[in-house]
Amino acid sequence: MIDRVGNIASGALVGSLSQLSIDILGNLASSRLRRVGVAATSPTVAAFASQYFQRAGVSQVSARDFSAHEAKSHEEVVDYLFADGDVDTLIIEALGDFAIEDFDGSPAACASLADDGFTSTMSLTMHSLSHLKIQGHGCMVLLLPHCRVPHGGEQTHLGAAVVGSVHAGLREFSDRLGNELAGTGVRLVVADVPTATGAQLEVAASGIAEAIRSQRALVKYSSESKGLRTRLRPSRRGNQH
Amino acid sequence: MSNSTVRSPTDYVDSVSVSYSAATVNALRRLVGNTGPRGILARGGLTSSGDASRNAGGHLVELQGNLASPAVEWIDWERRIARLAAGATLAEINSQLSKQGWFLAAVSADAQTTLGAAIATDSSGLGRGPRGSIAAAASALEIVDGRGEIERLSGEDHTGPMFRATVAGLGLTGVVTSVEARITPISTTWMKLDTFRCPDWAATLAQCNLSSTTHPYSYAHIDLTARGDAVGRSIVQSGAHAGLKDVPDTRRGDALAFDLEPTNPGRGMTDRSPRWLQRTLARTAFSAEASHDVGLTPASRFFHPDTVSVSPLGPGRHNPPAVRYLACVPDDHVELLVEILHRIGALGCAAPVGTLRRHNAQSPGYLSAIIRGWSLEIDCGPPSLALGATLDELDERIAEVGGRVGLATDSRLRPELLEQMYPQLPEWQSIRRDLDPARVFNSDLARRLEL
Numbered sequence: 001m002i003d004r005v006g007n008i009a010s011g012a013l014v015g016s017l018s019q020l021s022i023d024i025l026g027n028l029a030s031s032r033l034r035r036v037g038v039a040a041t042s043p044t045v046a047a048f049a050s051q052y053f054q055r056a057g058v059s060q061v062s063a064r065d066f067s068a069h070e071a072k073s074h075e076e077v078v079d080y081l082f083a084d085g086d087v088d089t090l091i092i093e094a095l096g097d098f099a100i101e102d103f104d105g106s107p108a109a110c111a112s113l114a115d116d117g118f119t120s121t122m123s124l125t126m127h128s129l130s131h132l133k134i135q136g137h138g139c140m141v142l143l144l145p146h147c148r149v150p151h152g153g154e155q156t157h158l159g160a161a162v163v164g165s166v167h168a169g170l171r172e173f174s175d176r177l178g179n180e181l182a183g184t185g186v187r188l189v190v191a192d193v194p195t196a197t198g199a200q201l202e203v204a205a206s207g208i209a210e211a212i213r214s215q216r217a218l219v220k221y222s223s224e225s226k227g228l229r230t231r232l233r234p235s236r237r238g239n240q241h
Numbered sequence: 242m243s244n245s246t247v248r249s250p251t252d253y254v255d256s257v258s259v260s261y262s263a264a265t266v267n268a269l270r271r272l273v274g275n276t277g278p279r280g281i282l283a284r285g286g287l288t289s290s291g292d293a294s295r296n297a298g299g300h301l302v303e304l305q306g307n308l309a310s311p312a313v314e315w316i317d318w319e320r321r322i323a324r325l326a327a328g329a330t331l332a333e334i335n336s337q338l339s340k341q342g343w344f345l346a347a348v349s350a351d352a353q354t355t356l357g358a359a360i361a362t363d364s365s366g367l368g369r370g371p372r373g374s375i376a377a378a379a380s381a382l383e384i385v386d387g388r389g390e391i392e393r394l395s396g397e398d399h400t401g402p403m404f405r406a407t408v409a410g411l412g413l414t415g416v417v418t419s420v421e422a423r424i425t426p427i428s429t430t431w432m433k434l435d436t437f438r439c440p441d442w443a444a445t446l447a448q449c450n451l452s453s454t455t456h457p458y459s460y461a462h463i464d465l466t467a468r469g470d471a472v473g474r475s476i477v478q479s480g481a482h483a484g485l486k487d488v489p490d491t492r493r494g495d496a497l498a499f500d501l502e503p504t505n506p507g508r509g510m511t512d513r514s515p516r517w518l519q520r521t522l523a524r525t526a527f528s529a530e531a532s533h534d535v536g537l538t539p540a541s542r543f544f545h546p547d548t549v550s551v552s553p554l555g556p557g558r559h560n561p562p563a564v565r566y567l568a569c570v571p572d573d574h575v576e577l578l579v580e581i582l583h584r585i586g587a588l589g590c591a592a593p594v595g596t597l598r599r600h601n602a603q604s605p606g607y608l609s610a611i612i613r614g615w616s617l618e619i620d621c622g623p624p625s626l627a628l629g630a631t632l633d634e635l636d637e638r639i640a641e642v643g644g645r646v647g648l649a650t651d652s653r654l655r656p657e658l659l660e661q662m663y664p665q666l667p668e669w670q671s672i673r674r675d676l677d678p679a680r681v682f683n684s685d686l687a688r689r690l691e692l
Contacts, residue, residue, distance in 0.1 A: 001256075001297065001689050004564050004652035005629030009689065030626075031633075032655065086297075086688060136279065136298025137256035137685075185257030185297060213626070 001088055001137060006213035007032035008088040012081040013049060014039040014124055016068065016116065018096030020193060020201055021143055022049050025091060027209035029056050037081040038063035041116075042097055060084065068120040069112075078127040086135045089212055090128055093143040094121040094170055095163050103159035110162050117166035122173060129177075129186070136185040139212050142174050145193040167192070256297030256685065258282075264306025266418055270389045273416070273681055276300055280683025283416040285328075285358025291565060291650040292686035293362060293411045299683055304328025304357060308418055313337040316424070322380055323424045327357030327417040332501050332545070339430045339499040344482065344540070346423040347378035350596075352501055352545040357417035362649030363409035363609040374604040374611045376408035378423045384415035387677025391418075399605035406672035409606025411648060413687055414676045429488050429496035432458075432480040432543040436534040442473025442579055444531065445597065449615075452479035453599040458543070461597040464527035465586060465619065472582050474527050475597065480543050487537065501541050523593035563622025566632060567647030569600075571614040574642035578617045584631055585619055592620040607669040610647035618647075629653055648686060656690045 002008050009032050011025045017040045025036065036053045040046040043065040050063035062084070066077045081087060095117040103109055125142065132138045144167040146160075174190045181188055191208045193201075263269035273281060279299030309328030316323045316338075323343065325334055331345065332352040338344055349364030356375075358364075363376040382394045384407055392415065396404040407414045435456065439445040445461055452459035456479035463475045488496050566585075570577050578597070585591045596618045604611035621628055636646055636654060640661040646654050660666050670692070686692070 001292070001685050003292075003629070003689065005624040005632070006626055007629060007653065134279070134298055136258060183257065 001086060002139065002213075003032065008212075009033065010035040010037075010085065010087050011089045011091070012037040012039075012087045013091050013093070014077065014081060014128070015091075015093040015121060015143075016041045016095050016097045017045045017049065017093050018145055020145055020205055021091045021093045021096060022052055023201065023205035024141070024143070024208050024212075025089070026052070026056065027205050028089060028212060029053070029058065031057070033058050035060040035084060036062075037084070037087070039077045039081060040065055040097075041068045045097060068116040071119060071123045074120065074123045075127050078124060078131060081128075082131045082135075087131070087138055089139045089141065090132065091141040091143055092121060092124055092128065093145065094118075095166060096143065096145050098159070098163055100157065100159050105158045110158065113159065113162045114166055117163065118169055121166075121170055125173075125177070129180075132186040133184045138185075139187045139189060140181075141189045141191060141208065141212060142170065142177075143191050143193065143208075144170055256295060258296050258299055258301045260301045260303065262303045262305045263308060265308065266385060266391065269302065269304070269308070269385050269416060269418065270391075272300070272302055273385055273387065274389045276681050280681055282682060282684045283357060283361070283412050285355035285361065285412075291648075292652050292689055293649050293684055294358075295685040296683055297685055302416070304355065304416070304418070309355070311337070313341075314419070316341060316343060321424055321426070322421050325356055325420045325422055327360070327420055328355050330355055331359060332499070332541075335540070335544075336499040338424060339427065339497050339540075342426055342428065342497065343424040344427045344430075345378065346425045347375050348544045349375055350545060352541070356420055356422075358412075360408055360417050360420060361410055361412040363604050363606045363611065364649070374600075374606075374609065375422075376604050376606045376609060377602065379408060379420055380423060381421040382407060382417050383419040384417050384676075386415040387679060387681040392676070396605070402668065402672055403676065405605050405607050406669050406676070409604060409609035409649075410669070410673070411608060411684065411686060411692075413682045413684065413692060414673050415682070425482070427482045427497075428485045429483050429492075430499045430540045431483040431488050431492070431496065431537050432540050433483045433487055434536050434538045434543065435479045436532075436536070437477040437479070438527075438529055438532045439475045439477060440531050441470060442582075445473050445475040445477065446575065448475075448477045449597065449599045452477055453601060455479070457481050459599070462527075463582065463595040463597050463617070464523060464593070465582070465591040465595050466524045466593050467527065467582075468586065471528075472586065473579055476527065478543065480538070482540070483537060489537075499541055500539065501545065563620070563624045564628065564632070564652060565618065565620050565650035566635075567610055567616060567618045567650055568635065568639055568644065569610045569612050569614060569616040569647065570639060570642055570644035571612060574644065575615050577638060577642055577644070578615060580638070581617060581619075581635055584635060585621060588621070588628055588631060590621050590623065590625070590628055592622075595619040607665040607672075608648060608663055610645045610649070612643075612645060614644070616647075618650075648690075651686065654690065659690055659692075 007030050008028050013021050036058050038046055038049040046063040046065045050061050053061045066073055132140060178188055189211050193204050261272055263272055281300040281302055282296040284294050284301045309326050312326050312329035312333045314324040330353050331348060334356060335345055349359055359375040360379055363374050380397050384392050386392050394404040394407055395401055437448045439448050449461055459479035461475040461477040467474050568581055598616045600611050600613055603613050636658050639646055640658045645662045
């Protein structure tokens, strides 16, 4: 349970995870963070996250990988994250590990990417939501990192277009989700993270962690990318309680 | 690149619970037998908003009907004991008792807390000996335990393990349905009040020590706006029940009335007053020269200054408090409280007025914060990580000297320190397993501290 001064005791990461989601939870970590669960689509990321939090002194870390394609397994994946008790902050990342160099632009690749991003994120979100509603508290973070294309070619790259459309759909979904969560005790942070690297990502991770601590019912980040300048702006959509 | 700017946490989003009420013991037993996976908790009108009164995703139950009325079932005049409804508030009970010339032997500050909740959290009383805590004034309890069974727990000598686990048991061993408590005879509901203005910490301690032997009830309002040498300055309020001869003729007609309505509405601060105004008024009140005033005051105002807010010192609190910090230290480590005043004062987030109490005896409850020594209660807010870090360090210092941080109002203590502060925790957990093997009773505090 997030305590009154903003410390979390348990956190979970699920989805196509990137360094960003790990950094966000790392920013929230304190001596109070006792339990972390990780379910990543990449076994390498799952192993890395596990080591990261063990080194950070978290006493109970569990990690596994899963297939985004197998929607039937998602319920079991989410059950795994909640198996040891309440989860204070759950970060769901969509297409965080998308690699532009591995994308061949074929119709099958586009469909697979859209399916991985949209269907699996929605499936994981809804399964997680049912757990969070039962526990009556907690923060769900929907993390939508933009696709990064070398030399700023996001506007023209087909893979970036698919990722962008997936995120657009999830943003629309999250708007409705905000209404769904009213009165449940569950808070929602939607983080639309711009094309960013290095220091910019650190700023993003820190800002999103701060939004999670803010204990507001709904926080939505928008981003605007102006060359090298990146700005994250929180906007309060009103307190549901 | 500009950093993102998120406002610091100012509003606390409530968790969600489902509320029920129970009007009879059988109804309560049915609720206990049919609770969901998140458990049930009797909340009892607690307003502290600590995690002990919350049960996210679970059930809350309020006692009503036969469990709250009549507030006073019977009075044993010889033994000076009354059987009281656990669902009645302290104000209702004292209102009923005073009509018959009696008063609860121990009264805590929150008038709207039910007696059952006051027992379960072992609210700190204002007096010495059996008046030092609500639990110490209880002589027997009836509870509905986690198996739905009715248990009668005798606390005549305060040695019964189940009794000691249930008082200050935070509602996790059972729901208190009725209480036999010590009462004290009174001839009026007025208090003879001695008010001492103490210019510094040494004077405050000396006066509190003296008052704890000369008056049945005493406490000190501590100025949390003071800095430097003035840290610890206070107004010590010492009271005793007034006799009929002490009360003016015009008041003798209703000398046994116990009224929570402010006697001087419109004066003084309310909890909605701006913080700067609260601070200015408090500073003005405390900065007067050392003095000793004698007077009469209604018992309601003496015992419940937060409810009857007619004094500049009355509210002085966040309502509801963001973080209510109750630090209890043994006699020989009272100076640690000065360090707490300095550290929290430096953060600038404390409410203008804190409360210092002297405790002459340890409470019988295994998980009671009240030990022989001193307690200091401070409201802080808004919550921040800096506040949390400071309180974490203070927790460790308190644990090192054998002190305790109160659990009833806690919302951020680390579980690692719990056993050091409460060495009888294993005994309490063992009895809880007997009384509530399925952990039907649960709370946010129990989950956070892994009780």
